Each structure stands twice: as C-alpha cells, then as structure tokens.
Amino acid sequence: MSLHGIFAPLTTPFAPDGSIAPARLRENIARYNRTGLAGYVLNGSTGESVLLRWEEIYRLWETSKEAAAPGKLLIAGSGAEGTVETIEHTHRAASLGFDAVLVRTPHFYKPQMKLDALAEFYLRVADAARIPILVYSVPIFTNLQVDAALIARVAQHPNIVGIKDSSGDVEGVRKIIAAAPKLFQTLVGSASTLFESLELGACGAILALANAFPELCVEIYDASRARDSTRAQSLAQKLIAPAKILGPQYGIPGLKYTLDRLGYYGGPARPPLLPVSDSAQLEIDAMLSNLTPDPAHL
C-alpha cells in the first residue's frame, strides 16, 4: 500500500450545541474530494480525538467512509493509552473499511515508555491488526519522540508500514529513514519542514494545514517529486507563518476559524479549547492576505 502524497487529518465539525456534526464532515470531504489530496486521516490529534467519546469517533469514521471519493485513502486514528483498547479500535477501523490506522505512541506513563515497552506495544497491536499500521510520533502533544532505534525494532513487522513523524526534527527524520527498511514509508506531520523532509526521502505528509490549503500543500509535493527544488522550496516557505499561527499559536480553534473564512465548515472546538479571540482573528486574517491577495486562490 502506497502512502505517497499529501493527506489531510480532518477536523471534527461540531454543532453549536457541542455535539458532533457528521453532515458537515460530509460536506467538507465532498470538497476535499476535488483536490489532489491522497487521502484523509480521521480523528488524529487535529480531529480532537481526545475530546471525543469512542462512539462518536466510530460514527465519524462511518461517515467519512461513505463520503470519501474512490481512490482517497482512509486512515483511522486508533491509538489509545492501553494496548488492548488500541487493538479494539483498530479492529473497528478495519471492519469499517479503513485502509490503515495511525497509532499514536502511548505516553502518559512517560518514564516507563522506553524502547522495550513501545516496541512491545506496537508489535502486539501489529500482530492483532488486520490492516496496516503507521507509528505516530507527535512530541508537541505527547512529549515523547519516536527515535530510529524504535523504528529499527518494529519496522520489520509486515503490518508496520510507516510512520507519521510530527516532531519537526529534520535530523530525527533523517535518522529514521536511514534506520528503516527501504519499503518503510515515512510521512511527516510538520508543514514547516515539509520541503526538507521530502528532499530527505519522506514519501509524503499528513498536514493539519492541508485542511485549509490542500492545493498549496499538493503543489509543494508535486514540485518536489518533479525535482523542481527551487519552486518547491519557495512554495514551502509560504507555509511557515501559517504553520506557526495555526499550529502552536492558535491550534485547532485557529485552524477551524481559518476553515470558516475559506468556505469550509470549521465551527467551534470543544472546551477546554477556547474560541479564537478577536486579536487572533485579525492575525489570521492578516496571514490569509499575506498568503495571497486573493483568498479564492487558496
């Protein structure tokens, strides 16, 4: 299974009363279906998974399966802290027809989540899974970074086919690619290091920003594949300011506000995430006009 290209980890639409809004998700997906995105991740970090109940997540998985165009790959965020629970969610994703799962590192008991424990976790999940697994390293949220030693340990398993590395650590990505078997697929999750990662050998990316700017992300990917480094690099730098503003600075509420501004359904995030402030809105507006004088082109 090839995971080349740009994937969007979709946001979760909520109704004004805070309940999930599957119809809105369907509408967003219909629009993404017309882009060059390779597929969608349902309920990763950007999908507010830790603020959802699993029954809600399953419902969103079903919806996305119905809405996604043929040819768009579907990846489910099935990771939980517990091994057994992760396997259960992985089975559900397989039953619903997902192509793969993205399994975040368990991380709460950080001092114990050393090489042996993480390797055992991924190998047990992979043994049980009926669809392929991507390891998911997202230290900005977990404070735990997957290193090349772990990948060397687990990447031989036939069911462990790749990693989403959102560390933003280009050197770490380089080491992982060096340590992994040739067919292991490395995707990155950091828009601000997209160009460098593709040059190093990453096969694609799963980018929160692809919710808002799918075509720009795809253009960077295409330019890099076409060996047009100058163009790829120049386009890629346009993502740095948005990545900061919609990433650590304003997070999911900022991204959802941006989606609303661009004609997608963004809507509210779930508390304790706060709505974007007035000044944040101005800052995002300024970012959008810096990005292009004509937002219709995004």
Add this chain to the structure above:
Amino acid sequence: MSLHGIFAPLTTPFAPDGSIAPARLRENIARYNRTGLAGYVLNGSTGESVLLRWEEIYRLWETSKEAAAPGKLLIAGSGAEGTVETIEHTHRAASLGFDAVLVRTPHFYKPQMKLDALAEFYLRVADAARIPILVYSVPIFTNLQVDAALIARVAQHPNIVGIKDSSGDVEGVRKIIAAAPKLFQTLVGSASTLFESLELGACGAILALANAFPELCVEIYDASRARDSTRAQSLAQKLIAPAKILGPQYGIPGLKYTLDRLGYYGGPARPPLLPVSDSAQLEIDAMLSNLTPDPAHL
C-alpha cells in the same frame, strides 16, 4: 473539609486475565483502614486511570466506598481532557458519596492550555460540581505545571479547595502557598520533597509510596506536625531511594511488585506497562532491605 494528613492514591488490582479485581481492592482497603492514613484517592495516575474504561472506574469507586472505614476521606480522580466529560465524571463521584474530586489538568493540547484556558476549565467544572475540587498538577506525566498565577485565579471559587502538586518543585509549591488564600489546602504528591513541603505550609500529601509504606509516611507527617524537624527530616530521607526506584524508574509495575512483597495485593499492571524485570525485582528487594532489616516493620 479538612484534607490534612497522608492519603494513598490506591493502585488498581487486576486479575491475571487483565480484568479489574474489585475484591482485591477491598482487601487492600481493609488493611489500609487500620493505618493512620487520612483517606484514599481512587483512580488517579497511580490507579492506572488512563488504562481503564470509565465503567471500570465507576465500579472501583463503588467498591472503595463500600470498603473504606468511616472517617477515611474518599477522593475520586474525575479529570478527563474534555470539560463536559470531566463534569460528568465529577457528578458520578458525588452520587457515589465521594468527599471530593481530584481533577488533573487537561494537557494534550498543551500549547493551548495557557492560563486562560485552564482557569476557564477549572471554573466551569467547579460551577457544576456538587462536591469540592482539588486541582491536580502532575508534570511528570502531563508536562504541564500548574503555577501560582493559575491558583490565584481559581482559588477564590468556593468549590476549589486545594491542590495536589506532584511537581517535586519546592520553589513552585512555595509560590503557590504564597499566592493562595489562607484556607486553600496544598497537598504534595512527591515523596522525596515531603518534609520540605510540610515545613513550607503544605497541609498533607497524596503519595504513591503510601500504598507500600503508609505508616512511615504518617510518621513523617506526625513528626512534622509535632515540630520535631530532626526526626521528620531523618525519616523523610528514607523515602528518597524508594521514591526514585518506585517512581520514575520502575513506576506502577515496580510499586505493585513491592505491594506483593509486603503482603498487599499488587498484581500485574496493564499493558503497555511491562512487568518488572528480574533485575528490577532484585533492586526493589535491595531497597526493601535497606529500608529496614525486617520488612515486617514497614
């Protein structure tokens, strides 16, 4: 409600098949009822809460309510990432007759969990709660440390009565005590800074080590209350090596092995936590014999 004294955040007994074992919890509590412990915390970090389903947690809360001796305070770990979900678990704890809840900081979306978001979270939970709330700061797991500015913001709420600060940062504890109203109760969660914290004005502690060494912890507390600093300090230092070995080093599996060695029910931890290795067992055994030549005295 006074929270003075030493509380044990109880471990969760599992049967060999991985299911929860309420009968074993009952037995452990029966033994703790005969100690000087002030009460119990059910399903905090030490209780493997993130590896349990909420239905399992509710069951353990019911069991502990039945088993705890009169006079032992009961505190429920009701924190989840979401505000609404935290309120729901808090209501359940109140319905089951718990005296208070311990609410861990939401932390997954760390870059957004700034002062305003955390204050709003705690105030909304406190508005809704029918029993008092303790803020819970445990940066070793959450990578997010509650500071005096947050306490200054929320401690005026009549329902927010104290904090469990497990940071091990004595200076941080000092600042929190200085910033909080006089009646706000500061408990610490770090055995290796117990003595200093009590001297600074902490009113008590919630200590994982109190599962294994309840009487030693209580003796330190009593010596400090009796102004016998020399004795308190000398006893407190006996906890430093156990705190390291059963804390960051071997964590919950190490603590559970220790409980088994001391005649409590420890049993297995849930994966991805690994069982203690042979060498870890030897190290814990050495710790126990250093602590006292005669383990019966612990």
Add this chain to the structure above:
Amino acid sequence: MSLHGIFAPLTTPFAPDGSIAPARLRENIARYNRTGLAGYVLNGSTGESVLLRWEEIYRLWETSKEAAAPGKLLIAGSGAEGTVETIEHTHRAASLGFDAVLVRTPHFYKPQMKLDALAEFYLRVADAARIPILVYSVPIFTNLQVDAALIARVAQHPNIVGIKDSSGDVEGVRKIIAAAPKLFQTLVGSASTLFESLELGACGAILALANAFPELCVEIYDASRARDSTRAQSLAQKLIAPAKILGPQYGIPGLKYTLDRLGYYGGPARPPLLPVSDSAQLEIDAMLSNLTPDPAHL
C-alpha cells in the same frame, strides 16, 4: 533612559583566518547608522560572545563606540557565569562609554539558579554597576526562563531598568509587564512575536533579524506606535519565516550568509558553528525572494 524602538544585536565579523575584524564591524555600523534603529547591542548571543575572548570583546566594544552615530544607544553584553566577573565586564562597558549593559542569566548550574540566587546575582551586579542594567532571558540557549516573580523582586532597584525577553512566550511577557513597575522597560528578542508583544506593552525589541532587515523591523514598530494594527500585524508576519530560518534552523551562520547576500559583511562564524550548507543557502535565497521580489528594498 528610554529604550524605545528597535535595536540590532550586531554580529561579529571575523576575517578568513578566524580573527576578529573590527574594520568590518565599523563598515556595518556605518550603514546601520543611516537606518531608523534606536541603537546596537554589542556581543550578546548573536555576537557569538561565548566564542570570543573578553579581550576581543573589549576591542569590539571600543570599535562600536567610535563607529556609532550620535543618538544611537550602545548596550554591551556583559554577562558571565560569575557574579564578580560580570561586574568587572560591566565596569569596562561603563568606562568605554556604553549606555547600558545586557546581563544574561547565569545558567550553567541551572538547578541552583532559582529565584533567590538569580535575584541576589542581579542585585549585586546592579549595586556595583555605574550604568543601567537590562536583565536578559534567552531560554533557547540557557534553558532558563526569567519569570514575573524575579522581575518583581529586582525591578525596584534603580539600576535595573528593563528586560530583554527572548523567550517567545507571549504569556510570560504579559505576566512580566503586569508584575513590573510602570517605568520598567520590556524589550523582546523574538521577531515572530514582535507585533503581539508591542501590543501588550513592550517598549521595543532587540532582534537578530534587525541585522538583516532593519527597516522592516522599524516599520513594524512605527506602525504599532501609530496604532495601525492591521499594517503592523501584516508586516510582522513577513518576519515569521525569516525568524525560523535564521533563528533555530540555521542560526548565526545563516544570518551571516544573509548579511553577505544583502551587502553587509557577514563572513564566517567561529567553529564549532558550521558554515551554511548549499541547501541552506538555497533555502535562504528562497526566503529572500519570498520576502521581496527585489532584495534591494530590504
């Protein structure tokens, strides 16, 4: 003494043989004298101070004093790990006619550099100093962040007139401004949070990027002072990509390459800093053309 405006912390020109090149510094300053910069910092972090001997630093201070136009404030980086040594360098700066000193937090013995030790350090230096002192917080290099509690402790000293806060932590800056006396002057050192910091009440900034883009930095400052938030915010976002690329990503060697491209003297950095790679050069070139189609306008 007013520290309002934008200051450049000048880079240190080295000759190809690695020795300092004061004549080149003089030329750069001559050019900066024609900009709207408020003044210069000599041998802060951007000046490679930790890679210079103090005799070299003194020589560069003398050179800059001769070269700076009247009205440009001169600030010397006089901080060392030791209290006595810091006082000695501060005296030298005063003798050479500098207007103020910037004193980085001592940080090597981090676990001991708590509130009391840092307060004592700054108060002793301030007692001895004959010119005003700015506290310097630069956690990206020191891993130690000055907080509002320290500023509350030291800002009453008549010789401690402000802070350069390079943390990039807008919330931390807000707390410092709230805790400090009205006349205390807060400058920031992070280009990517310049706009927000000025809106919060920072009086100016000391920006590595002001070496390369002095006029753009000054325009942002002027727009903010003129209450034209929309323009200030939009201009400020142009600095985000350069701040990342010339900050954490390629650091001083990247900044010096940029200076060479813009007609200043950049030259080599001292080892162990490595020269910029070919791909880094391409990335910086792309950044410069994204910033403006015509580099002559920078």
Add this chain to the structure above:
Amino acid sequence: MSLHGIFAPLTTPFAPDGSIAPARLRENIARYNRTGLAGYVLNGSTGESVLLRWEEIYRLWETSKEAAAPGKLLIAGSGAEGTVETIEHTHRAASLGFDAVLVRTPHFYKPQMKLDALAEFYLRVADAARIPILVYSVPIFTNLQVDAALIARVAQHPNIVGIKDSSGDVEGVRKIIAAAPKLFQTLVGSASTLFESLELGACGAILALANAFPELCVEIYDASRARDSTRAQSLAQKLIAPAKILGPQYGIPGLKYTLDRLGYYGGPARPPLLPVSDSAQLEIDAMLSNLTPDPAHL
C-alpha cells in the same frame, strides 16, 4: 590507557576572599591519595570551571599534578564553547602532564549543535590533541545529551577513547555501549544509576559524590567487578538520597558543606552560587547520619 574504576571530579577550594586556594586542594588530594580512587578530574562541572578564569584553572592543574600520588590518573576538563579554544586548553593539559582530557559538549548554540557540528568539533579537537579525549555529556547543565549516533561517528578516532555520560539515562548508556567499538570506555557520572551502568558494561564512573564518599563508591565498583550483585546493589542504593540532596537539590555548595563536615576542605562556592541555608545544613546532616551512624566510617 585504562579508565577503569572510580574517579573524583574534585571541587575547587576557595579562600574566604574568593580567590582559589591551591594549598587546600593539595591537602584534599593528599587524603584522596590514600583511597582506592583511580584518579581525579580537575575542573569539570563539579570544579566550578565556568566560574573560574583559565589562568586559575591552569594553576589548579599544576597543583594537582604535583599533589597526585603516582598511579592516580589525571584528567583535565579542557572543554570550552569554541573549537580553537578547546584545543588550546587541551594542549596546556598535555604540557602539564595530564593523562587525558574531558571535553564537555559545546552547547550554548544548542539548535545548531546537531550531529554534524558535534562530530566535527570532537574530531578536530582529537586531531589536534596529544593526549586522549573523553566526550562529556552532562545534560543537567547543558540540556544537550550525547547519543549513540554521535559516538558511532567519533569513537573510531584513535584519540577519542571514551565518554563520561552524566545523563542518568540508563537506556541511553545501553545504546552508547552497543554502538561503540569494543575498546571504547564508557564511564558514568550519575551516582544514582552507578550499579545499573556497571552491570550494563560501563567500565567506571566519575562521581561528584566520590569527593565525599570515595570508599563507598569504590566498594560498589569492587563488588560489581567481583560479580557480587546483591552487595553492589544494596550499597549503591545508599547513594540515591545523597545523590539527590548533593546533586540537583543543593549542588556544589551542598557538596562543599558535606566535605567540611567530613574533614575535607569544602569552603565556599563562588557566587552566584549561594551558601547552603540552615535548613539545607540540617537536611545534609540528617543524610549523613542516615548513611552511617558513625560518620568516621565514610
């Protein structure tokens, strides 16, 4: 050159007026000469090197060379931030008859101190050096941890003979030992992980605590070499509380106070390090009596 055994990184005695006191260093060394220590490190982190001028350091190196008994190895801390400066200090150590140098990672410009820069730094120093080099990883002070990838890169150099790893990260030590050539010598710098590290294959240790408890440290080493794990482990745990109290908690001033209590010359530390408070003294006294009822036996 074999670096097996326990080394003490000697503290720097200061006179009451703050100047260095070589005569006191000589007295301390005379006493250490009668222990089983394998040698001494002069002016590493414990020697307050960053608070000394290099002329003072050279003077202390000369003194120690005169005072050390034949057979005691002498290691000089010659690392500075700059490559050229480090080489210069390394040459001086060789001229003074030192056996090896300990070279701390440059770390101030942390974001640039990636694998390539650090490898280049160590290889250039090693090319120039006339005596063997130990890499020194001490993240508690530098926030930079040497990993197996760096060791794999530099350990082939004939002049790079080992590492002092003070990370306290047993897993990291395990990876380094696995990645290094068989003859590469791994010493650890963390007393609280001494036993485990020796079992893993570390050949010895450089321990601040060996200033205070040289014989206890040597006994642990000897028991481990003699394959008496039970005894080694039990003795090693006695160091955990002292390691915390004299390490992160009270640091060098705490260690020096301890030395004074044990009949060595401790004396004051240099500001900004503060003297130990009264309560810290009581805590250290309690630690000493917990360690042994009879301090004469230490």
